[in-house]
Amino acid sequence: MVKGVSVKFGNYQETIPKLLKLIGFDKEIKKHESIVLKPDLMKGIKGASTGIEFVETILKYCMENKNPGSEVFIAEGCDGHSTDDIFDEFGYRRLSEKYGVGLIDLNNTDFESVGNPEFLRFDNIYYPSVLKDAFLVSLPVLKGDDEFEMAGALSNMIGAFPARHYKGFFSTGKNKIRKWNLKYSVHDINLCKMPDFALIDASEHGYILAGQPLEMDKQGARLLGFDWKEIGYLKLLDDTLSEERDKDKSVGELIER
Numbered sequence: 001m002v003k004g005v006s007v008k009f010g011n012y013q014e015t016i017p018k019l020l021k022l023i024g025f026d027k028e029i030k031k032h033e034s035i036v037l038k039p040d041l042m043k044g045i046k047g048a049s050t051g052i053e054f055v056e057t058i059l060k061y062c063m064e065n066k067n068p069g070s071e072v073f074i075a076e077g078c079d080g081h082s083t084d085d086i087f088d089e090f091g092y093r094r095l096s097e098k099y100g101v102g103l104i105d106l107n108n109t110d111f112e113s114v115g116n117p118e119f120l121r122f123d124n125i126y127y128p129s130v131l132k133d134a135f136l137v138s139l140p141v142l143k144g145d146d147e148f149e150m151a152g153a154l155s156n157m158i159g160a161f162p163a164r165h166y167k168g169f170f171s172t173g174k175n176k177i178r179k180w181n182l183k184y185s186v187h188d189i190n191l192c193k194m195p196d197f198a199l200i201d202a203s204e205h206g207y208i209l210a211g212q213p214l215e216m217d218k219q220g221a222r223l224l225g226f227d228w229k230e231i232g233y234l235k236l237l238d239d240t241l242s243e244e245r246d247k248d249k250s251v252g253e254l255i256e257r
Contacts, residue, residue: 004211006219009203012057016199019210020058025197026065032135035062035072036104038195040140040156041090043081048151050139052091054201058139063099072099075130077106077159080173104130107163114192118240121184126165127192138195138213142202142220147182149231150224152217153198157189158182183232190237214238 007019020026029035037059039050055074062072074096078086083105087093096103111126119125138153145151161177168175177185190213198213205223209216214237221228228234 002211004198004209004215004219006202006207006209009206009208012053012203015208016054016057017061019208020061020199023210025061025210028197029062029066029070029135033067033070034130034134035066035070036131036134036136037062037072037074038136038138038156038159039074039076039092040151040159041076041078041083041086041092043078043086043089048141048143049090050141050201052095054141054203055092055139056095058137058199059095059099059101063101072101073104073130073134074101075104075106075128075159077128077162079158079163080171083107104128106131106160109162111162111165116188116191118191118244119188120236121180122188125188125192126162127189128160128162131160131193135197136193136195138198140198140200142200142205142209142223144224148186148233150217150221150226150234152220153195153200153213154190154217154233154237155182155186157195158186160189160192161185181232183236186233187236187240190233191240194237214241 005023009015039055041049076083087103106128110129112129113124114127115124138156140152140156143151148155161174163174166174166176195213198216200209200216200220202223209219218228221231
């Protein structure tokens with residue numbers, strides 16, 4: 001697939017299928033046995049959470065175009081609140097029953113310890129096993145944010161920190177990921193696994209964005225009037241990935257010689 005596409009928003013039912021067909025999403029999902037859709041859900045804040053209509057349109061497209069034996073899941077790990085309650089509050093349980101797909105609470109699923117020498121703050125991270133081998137699709141709604149500066153596809157992966165390991169002793173919130181600026185936690189969780197694909201609901205700004213998560217977040221920053229290099233976690237991840245590309249290029253040049 002190409003790096004990404006942004007299209008003007010008309011309505012979800014027309015815009016999203018055309019966009020997904022254009023970018024080759026229908027062909028991509030046929031390669032995978034497990035597809036995980038990761039919305040961004042916050043208790044009691046519908047406008048700041050991924051809308052059910054947006055997700056349903058994408059889910060329907062996945063169900064119509066996936067291989068018959070492939071499974072689709074909706075996964076989230078809410079910060080400071082019961083994920084199951086929020087699935088109910090925003091209609092995700094009804095949606096899962098309508099399409100026969102599973103709901104996964106990332107706060108309470110099986111996880112594995114992941115290490116990476118490129119982590120900036122964590123020694124290791126407990127990461128949900130269900131996400132490791134799945135085709136992971138981040139589905140945020142684009143918005144400014146007090147903690148992240150901008151909430152997008154990559155900051156959405158904060159939900160992958162399981163609360164049962166990262167919550168505070170007297171709190172249900174994921175306090176342990178806030179021992180330092182959250183940009184470092186966003187950076188490190190995305191080095192466990194960056195989403196394979198991003199669909200960003202920027203309809204409030206007239207667009208839907210689809211493609212590689214880092215590139216789509218950069219476009220999202222521009223829509224909000226930000227310089228993406230001023231968004232802490234985007235700059236950190238871009239620097240890390242650029243260094244990795246430079247190393248790969250150097251190794252390739254040595255092999256050619």
